[in-house]
Amino acid sequence: MSMRDHATPHSARKSFSPGAVLGRLWGLTGHSPAWPLFIILVVFFAFQSPIFLNPYNINIILSQTVLVGLLAIGLTPLTISGNIDFSVGAIAALGTCLAVVLHGAVGFVPAILSTLAACMAVGVLNGLIVEKLGLPSIIVTIAMGSALSGATFIIFGPSTRIAPDSSFLDLGYLKFGGLNFSVYLFLALAIALGLMLRFTVHGVHTYAVGGNRQAARDAGVDVEAHVIGNFALSGFMAGVCGLLLVTQLGAGSPTFANDYELWAVIAVVLGGTRLAGGAGTIIGTVLAACSLTILRNGMNLMQIDVRYFLIILGLSLIIALILDRLRTGEPDVAE
Amino acid sequence: MLSRARDLFWRYPVIALLLVLLCSTAIITPAILSVGNIILVLRQFSALGIIAIGVTFVVLCGRLDVSVGSLASLAVVVTIVLHDTTGPVIAMLAAIATVLLVGAINGYLIAYLRLSSLVTTLGMFAALQGVANVIAIYGKQFVEAPEQSILSFIGRGYILFLPVPVWLFIIIAGGSAWVMARTNFGRALRAVGGSEKASIYASINAKAIVFWSFMISAFCAGLGGLIIASRTMSAQADSAAGMEILALSAIFLGGTSLGGGVGGMGRTVIGVFVLASVSNTLILIGTPSQAQWLASGVIIIIAVWLDSISRKRSLRA
Numbered sequence A: 001m002s003m004r005d006h007a008t009p010h011s012a013r014k015s016f017s018p019g020a021v022l023g024r025l026w027g028l029t030g031h032s033p034a035w036p037l038f039i040i041l042v043v044f045f046a047f048q049s050p051i052f053l054n055p056y057n058i059n060i061i062l063s064q065t066v067l068v069g070l071l072a073i074g075l076t077p078l079t080i081s082g083n084i085d086f087s088v089g090a091i092a093a094l095g096t097c098l099a100v101v102l103h104g105a106v107g108f109v110p111a112i113l114s115t116l117a118a119c120m121a122v123g124v125l126n127g128l129i130v131e132k133l134g135l136p137s138i139i140v141t142i143a144m145g146s147a148l149s150g151a152t153f154i155i156f157g158p159s160t161r162i163a164p165d166s167s168f169l170d171l172g173y174l175k176f177g178g179l180n181f182s183v184y185l186f187l188a189l190a191i192a193l194g195l196m197l198r199f200t201v202h203g204v205h206t207y208a209v210g211g212n213r214q215a216a217r218d219a220g221v222d223v224e225a226h227v228i229g230n231f232a233l234s235g236f237m238a239g240v241c242g243l244l245l246v247t248q249l250g251a252g253s254p255t256f257a258n259d260y261e262l263w264a265v266i267a268v269v270l271g272g273t274r275l276a277g278g279a280g281t282i283i284g285t286v287l288a289a290c291s292l293t294i295l296r297n298g299m300n301l302m303q304i305d306v307r308y309f310l311i312i313l314g315l316s317l318i319i320a321l322i323l324d325r326l327r328t329g330e331p332d333v334a335e
Numbered sequence B: 001m002l003s004r005a006r007d008l009f010w011r012y013p014v015i016a017l018l019l020v021l022l023c024s025t026a027i028i029t030p031a032i033l034s035v036g037n038i039i040l041v042l043r044q045f046s047a048l049g050i051i052a053i054g055v056t057f058v059v060l061c062g063r064l065d066v067s068v069g070s071l072a073s074l075a076v077v078v079t080i081v082l083h084d085t086t087g088p089v090i091a092m093l094a095a096i097a098t099v100l101l102v103g104a105i106n107g108y109l110i111a112y113l114r115l116s117s118l119v120t121t122l123g124m125f126a127a128l129q130g131v132a133n134v135i136a137i138y139g140k141q142f143v144e145a146p147e148q149s150i151l152s153f154i155g156r157g158y159i160l161f162l163p164v165p166v167w168l169f170i171i172i173a174g175g176s177a178w179v180m181a182r183t184n185f186g187r188a189l190r191a192v193g194g195s196e197k198a199s200i201y202a203s204i205n206a207k208a209i210v211f212w213s214f215m216i217s218a219f220c221a222g223l224g225g226l227i228i229a230s231r232t233m234s235a236q237a238d239s240a241a242g243m244e245i246l247a248l249s250a251i252f253l254g255g256t257s258l259g260g261g262v263g264g265m266g267r268t269v270i271g272v273f274v275l276a277s278v279s280n281t282l283i284l285i286g287t288p289s290q291a292q293w294l295a296s297g298v299i300i301i302i303a304v305w306l307d308s309i310s311r312k313r314s315l316r317a
Helices: A003-007 A018-028 A034-048 A055-080 A088-106 A108-132 A137-156 A167-173 A181-199 A201-211 A213-218 A223-249 A260-270 A282-301 A307-328 B002-011 B013-028 B035-060 B068-086 B088-112 B117-138 B151-156 B164-182 B184-194 B196-201 B206-232 B243-254 B265-284 B291-316
Strands: none
Touching (some): A034 A282, A088 A137, A088 A260, A108 A223, A137 B291, A167 A223, A181 A201, A181 A282, A201 A223, A213 A223, A260 A282, A260 A307, A260 B117, A282 A307, B002 B013, B002 B291, B013 B265, B035 B164, B035 B265, B068 B088, B068 B117, B088 B206, B151 B164, B164 B184, B164 B265, B184 B196
């Protein structure tokens, strides 16, 4: 829904040709490639497999989306503000170990709270290093991911630690109306983040900082505070992802959530968020994360070898980029 | 005298870091400086070194390539799977042809369609890992008589007391340094990385330069894959997993900057040496292997920080 759509005289007479209607629908989606991908995948697999739209299967798809989905929606505001976080997988792994060990030491609720606080603290540390030392976030967070994995291994040992009782697992088995507890938590957090981006000062400034950092600074926006805040948010969501992993597996290990960050970044990009910053939506990220799970789930139902999943995923990401480029035309400078 | 030493430190902070590291480990474990150990470490890190040199071309012209790990794994799988049916030479040529094809696709998408290099190569990373997985499952997973194959020479052979991979690393690194310093291609590459627009106004064919940087990166990944294939002689689809992160770590450690234009091949070689000496030291003093991740993560952040300070100092001077 750009200015141009309203400014041109043609749009005064509304055209109802199929192309124009499709174009307006596309505008409503915020130009996220995840919408057509999501719709095509749902329709395709619904025709291919009779049990695809079964409520039981829908719950499976959503619960499988939750883990990477949480990392991805946590990354979205940060990416919109022009940064990236490759350490979220390592933060989530730290979260699983902390939750299990602290559960035995200080009890259930304090363990959850202190795990979230610790994960958020790592995010703040990332933000401080990036903003106060002025280093590129991609380098800092790759290094932080490596350092954090190493530290988690040294502190907690390489073996898997089992939770002292079933409190976490009970939470994982909790169901309301056919959907897992984790699905509600994910949707609630996604809606909260979506509203934050749209209606709060922090959200608006996040877009401003990513769109043009210098202009935002000149306009009096506290650029550093907003970016550090988004790093904290990304760390927090990684912590929630770690906790939900424990509710699903009843254990913690430094090897959990390994390479989740790549899937999360892929979901963010497929969802239409620009890596350079300034544009993106939570709903796009959620749909993209769901699309990734649907692809895997649908291929399972059709009994296609899961090994082809990676190939299809990689190629669909590249095709989404090519389609996006064909739509927008060549930029002056490379992204 | 003191101020000259300070200037020298700020000009090459990572070399100072490397010297401090080496001196302190030489005191703790003198074994690290034995010739045998150094040659072993060099051989172990030469595949990474070659891959990192290739990616340096891409980073110098302002792009990123995170597909090299999967690409090297794919080269390993192609070589081993074809080895017994076609013979080693054809298998190696097929692996190199495969990586060059991937390099051409990467280069076309990023240079000519102007896609974001990080996301494109991220997609390629996933797709190539998938291809390698599929080929490794359906193909032959090992080589019947590894010692008799000419492939074993690449990773296990010796020329003049030095392992062949080390010679390959020296040739690739030296050749790349020569290309960057003495050829028009090298100067154009640096110009494109410095400012793409300015380079186009200077009638440099920026798109072709970017394209060829991805071809070189893919070729080096393939060569690294051949060395790994020769050393393991088995079609593991995750042979070179994580190589892209290590290569980028070496490049950033050396002080080649993410934006392009600044840095060079010598710096990447130093970065590889720092990673190698950290890992070797930690192994020799008997820490768990994961301690390397912690150490290299912390060192990368410190090195990049020192480098950014040194750049600010040089701007002021």
